[in-house]
Amino acid sequence: MTEEITALTNQHNWSLVPQPPNKPLLGCKWTFKTKLLPNGQVDRYKARLVALGYNQQFDINYTEIFSPVAKMPTIRLLLTIALNRKWSIHQLDVSNAFLHGDLQDDIYMRQPPRFVDPENLDLVCKLHKSLYGLKQAPRQWFHKLTMFLQTQGFRFSRSDPSLLIFHKAHIQIYFLIYVDDFLVTGNDNSAIQHILGQLQAQFALKQLGQISLFLGIQVIQSTNGYFLTQQHYAMKILYDAGYANCKPAPTPVTPASKHEQSTDSPFHDPTLYRKLARSLQYLTITRPDIAFATNVVCQRMQDPTDQDFKALKRLLRYIKGTVTYGLPITTSPLELRSYTDADWASDAFDRKSISGYCTFLGPNLISWTIKKQVTVAKSSTEAEYRSLTAAIFEVI
Template identity: 75%
Template sequence: MPTIQLLLALAVNRQWPMHQLDVSNAFLHGDLPDDIYMRQPPGFTDQTQPDAVCKLQKSLYGLKQAPRQWFNKLTSFLQTHGFRFSRSDPSLLIFNKDNIQIYFLIYVDDFLVTGNNDTAIKQLLHQLQAQFALKQLGQISLFLGIQVLQSTNGFFLSQQHYATKLLHDAGYADCNPATTPVTPSSKQDPTESAPFHDPTLYRQLAGSLQYLSITRPDIAFATNAVYQHMQKPTDKDFKALKRLLRYIKGTITYGLPINNGPLELRTYTDADWASDSSDRKSISGYCSFLGPTIISWTVKNQATVAKSSTEAEYRALSAATSDVLWLRRLAEELHIPQLAPTPIYCDNTSAIAIAKNPVFHARTKHIEIDYHFIRQHIESKAIQLIHIASNDQIADILTKPFSITRFNELRTKLNIQPQNA
């Protein structure tokens, strides 16, 4: 998703068309370099040789090699026409020759194509049409179940149809809306609760919510909390899930705008120390913006218990740094060079001090060495750490519940808004 959002932001800022393509029966196009045999299909058995097998000449649906062989067939075709793989994302292929830039993004049999030369793009699409059963769907409108609405300011990503279906299937199409996805006073407590009577329903809804969160960072924290109890959900866990569904009901038209603006990266990182009462692990949260558009966010429980809030913030800072380095590399391949160090905003002065100080303090001896790579990238001018007041920390919304007023303030800073707002 960050690659898709980066590509859309680039198209908006450069005023490039974004073409959407689809291939019919994609997996049937793959070639098979190995000898593969299958049983005779029912209804087509040779009565004289009932034990004979069929040798496959082409790929079939259901064959384990089918997705890989289709991907190899498509990418080999593109490479013969001058494309190369992105070093940052293997689903992105790049053509850059004679001042012509074309970007080809692949997701199984759905493609996005954009670039600065309409003639070259049309020629490429004509060549693809001759080779594959290509369907040109015109300007991007629905990609991976995400509605992409075009406006004068750019794009608006919405999953309103998906959210409506989710509420209907869950039986909450007419529920009362909630103002926040998590009860403001919600904190995990160890009190026992009866097992939920239908764990399968809980898991289905939790999985659907996970997919909905790819355009709704405002529900990322609540979805992560719901996901922690997939194995043995209780009535209390399902009550929290219902609260999230009620919030979605009240914000069903909300989505993610991608607007024109300066193509400069910035990142916010935060952690909530020992927030999980069951194992005392902390939660890391960080989000990255390209100009006014949020393009990447993460909510994740830390792998080990942190001994202090500083350590928890430092681990979150390390994870955010890794994401920033990848985004900078991808942006450079898309010809969006980041000439200045990317600012990472953190509200913990001690964590910033540990990252900048070359001396290992006694309280950091137990921290794994891989977390200390932050200092190297500060020195190389890839990132810069900037202290920010807690009230201005946007990543707070990814780590803890809030009151209605504070939550709405942070959601606005995330730039999550209703359609046509």
């Protein structure tokens, strides 16, 4: 807690002022988290001061809040290109990233618990920079970081605003942003080190070396390339669900007819069902083999039944037997290929079709989607064309 307050003080995040009349006053609280390594060992203990941003009022102390994050296909694509061009990939992190964002709105907050100034008990904090918990904090941080990178010669990618590209003479540098985690790669290491030095002078940058663990995804390097796996995350899902020692299943779903509206009794704990379904969604980042089964499970999140939970248990048992599975990225000619398919009127209840496509760059699977179509297709041809359209959009 003392380290967090020291960081806030050094950043000049607020100043103590009398509370102005007719201005909303936000509260704040401390949150604590134990950061773990992939092997389960404790990395560090972290305390963070969080503003109670849920009390903010639109157009009074916030307006725009959207902040983009890198798409997963962009991350896989960047790893593939860097591997084939034999570029090193640097992983970076910023300490207290959101604290760097400058605020344009007048926001007042109570003094932090346990760190109230005894000589100024009646004063409140007027925030000058963003704080965790504020609605606009991610946007202000992204704006400040990207504005700085643009002064260094970077430009936004047309396909993903979280990817910035530096291209001058023979030098190419790619800078990928996912909130406060970055990947940097390029063909000139001296130019990369110069950029990192500029970032270090501006922000509290931590260089984590070669990529190894990014967004909870383990990146295992070998002579053949990279192997992306979420084995530790899969084990956590099984442990939280109570299936760490369950019997493995050979397939993620059972052979069945068209999905029909269930007449089974409602599942007794829908919160648990939704929690596991959301966790499985994140696991599909490196597990395309469970994408379809996860899509089916997530369609029942609103009102899950006992039969739906049986399908979810089947998927968990399959994950138990394939916990070491992942996504390989290897070197080869980078030929782009995409495949599409559609299952017409696969849901017997709403008669909607399922679209599916996958895109390869060389032998590397970089993008895939399993999604129910928004409207009802009148024919199998129409369903196929809609799936094809989605795939073409992704390729472009």
